Amino acid sequence: MSTASPRRTAASPSLDTAAWIDAAFEMLAEGGIDAVRVDPLAKRLGVTRGSFYWHFKDREALHQAMLKEWRKRASYQIGSRIESRTSAPDERLKQTLALPNSTPRSKRAAAIELAIRLWAQRDANAAKAVQHIDRVRLKYYAQLFGEMGLAQPEARKRAFMFYATLLARAYVITDADTDVSADLAALLVDP
Amino acid sequence: MSTASPRRTAASPSLDTAAWIDAAFEMLAEGGIDAVRVDPLAKRLGVTRGSFYWHFKDREALHQAMLKEWRKRASYQIGSRIESRTSAPDERLKQTLALPNSTPRSKRAAAIELAIRLWAQRDANAAKAVQHIDRVRLKYYAQLFGEMGLAQPEARKRAFMFYATLLARAYVITDADTDVSADLAALLVDP
DNA sequence: ACGCCACCATACACAAGTGTATGTTGATAT
């Protein structure tokens, strides 16, 4: 039957560790950090706990690895946008607002971030990560508004509202009737 | 010593059920809905599980009771503001923005709501409750903006941004440097 | 004075999860 399980397929430096983390993010999105448990994870991956404790010291190690991974992903997302200076700042802001927020992919990402923010209420490391990412994003948006001609304090305020709108679009449950997020670009970007 | 434990102090129609729910909200704020467990709750209240299963059928019953209670509280909060038509709409909006968001009390409330929003990702009842509260709040804010002279669609957008800013103020971790929420009133309410 | 009943404790069976120690396998290098 096919190639069975690729236990040692030449090119696997530590690819399975990533698989654990990916599955862990799945559980995080569904039930919060407390739902990221070793046994259910192993069952989902079709292996036993024996595997887990080879890749990670304990459950806490996985949690910290997840935090590090989330930090990396969120940072990269902003970083790549800073790199690609293709369009004008207002266009880029509009593009950000136009990003899909109803796809399974984006909904999952929102749930993950929501879970991490809740986690940050008790875990200092999680709080640090969230604070860091918030700072990076706000700085990026403020810079774009600055490039549009706004002064520093004004750009900061506008960036905060912009960011707030993005988050609310993901966290607030609206029916199609109340969903006005599509029209917000004009109000925020074009004043 | 004093009155010991008020097991049957005349006026207690079901006051202990409320105590269970209050403690449950504490745990909800700290660890999400999965952390709302019977044993830890009983230990926190200084009783055994025997008490719990007298007040509630099972763990799920407590969760639903919490949802009902949160719905009631959040609805009442808005309802009482609608009642007290003391000041002008713009003043009331500014007052809402001026509400404290760094006190332990408000931080706890934010954590509770964050936990419920995460919970709403998998539980249909929680999703219904969140959707209901979001709708009530947005409607209230839109009405205020409407009273300020804005047309319906414009008032709706402004209400969404206003609500988004409120939420972000609670969920986004900012350092004092980036905290511009205090100056947002002018930008949102006074255009 | 006494029984009723709200309220809680105790005890039990069971399930699920954690961590550790150790066995097993299959690919790779030499």
Add this chain to the structure above:
DNA sequence: ATATCAACATACACTTGTGTATGGTGGCGT
């Protein structure tokens, strides 16, 4: 071909949590 080691399985002891069944106790009405 065989030793080696990454990657996983198995078995065990332990902890925590759930639900139930049943026993105890102190106010309260009559």
